[in-house]
Amino acid sequence: DAKTTQPTSMDCAEGRAANLPCNHSTISGNEYVYWYRQIHSQGPQYIIHGLKNNETNEMASLIITEDRKSSTLILPHATLRDTAVYYCIGNGGTASKLTFGTGTRLQVTL
Amino acid sequence: NAGVTQTPKFRVLKTGQSMTLLCAQDMNHEYMYWYRQDPGMGLRLIHYSVGEGTTAKGEVPDGYNVSRLKKQNFLLGLESAAPSQTSVYFCASRSYQASTDTQYFGPGTRLTVL
Numbered sequence: 001d002a003k004t005t006q007p008t009s010m011d012c013a014e015g016r017a018a019n020l021p022c023n024h025s026t027i028s029g030n031e032y033v034y035w036y037r038q039i040h041s042q043g044p045q046y047i048i049h050g051l052k053n054n055e056t057n058e059m060a061s062l063i064i065t066e067d068r069k070s071s072t073l074i075l076p077h078a079t080l081r082d083t084a085v086y087y088c089i090g091n092g093g094t095a096s097k098l099t100f101g102t103g104t105r106l107q108v109t110l
Numbered sequence: 111n112a113g114v115t116q117t118p119k120f121r122v123l124k125t126g127q128s129m130t131l132l133c134a135q136d137m138n139h140e141y142m143y144w145y146r147q148d149p150g151m152g153l154r155l156i157h158y159s160v161g162e163g164t165t166a167k168g169e170v171p172d173g174y175n176v177s178r179l180k181k182q183n184f185l186l187g188l189e190s191a192a193p194s195q196t197s198v199y200f201c202a203s204r205s206y207q208a209s210t211d212t213q214y215f216g217p218g219t220r221l222t223v224l
Contacts, residue, residue, distance in 0.1 A: 034212075041198065042217065042218070043114075043200050043202070043215030043217055043218055044202075044213075046212040046213065087152065098143075098153075098155070098213060099155075099169075100145075100152035100154070101152050102150075102151065102152050103152060
């Protein structure tokens with residue numbers, strides 16, 4: 001699985017877009033990029049994943065660079081409930097053993 | 111459809127005691143996982159299973175054993191608890207399909223070993 005690098009923490013004003021970057025320069029061609037988040041001490045929650053193309057769902061958008069060495073998770077209108085730790089994970093093994101780093105702690109403020 | 115449930119939610123053990131954590135999923139998923147999370151850290155994989163009757167070691171398997179006798183259940187055992195095993199334990203399951211390869215996590219079990 002690819003090693004990922006994320007900023008330790010970020011702040012975002014409520015109502016604004018939150019853009020969370022992730023570097024995954026060692027990602028291989030068949031590895032997907034996954035994003036999860038963990039609110040307070042709850043179990044992690046799946047957000048979105050992608051391989052090459054940009055993806056969007058009801059929670060967020062995922063922008064993957066053409067060389068696939070980095071990606072950005074976009075929460076278009078952040079709310080206080082989006083305050084959480086966000087994990088970017090490269091994953092492509094047959095058993096998909098997700099390797100969680102320490103993630104980015106996003107603080108959404110009024 | 112309850113998703114992934116974990117039993118118990120909290121537990122306090124004394125050093126040397128044993129216990130079993132139960133994870134149950136009702137989504138007919140093949141894969142199941144046990145993670146631990148220490149304060150301020152990310153999740154670390156303890157053991158996982160790719161199907162009924164199979165188990166495999168993860169990143170930090172020492173001091174733990176697992177069993178998957180039924181597809182819907184994944185048990186994590188601590189034979190002789192140590193203070194270093196104080197942590198929050200999360201179970202997860204997933205169905206391996208390329209377009210929906212996501213893990214669903216339980217609410218966690220908070221274990222304290224005195």
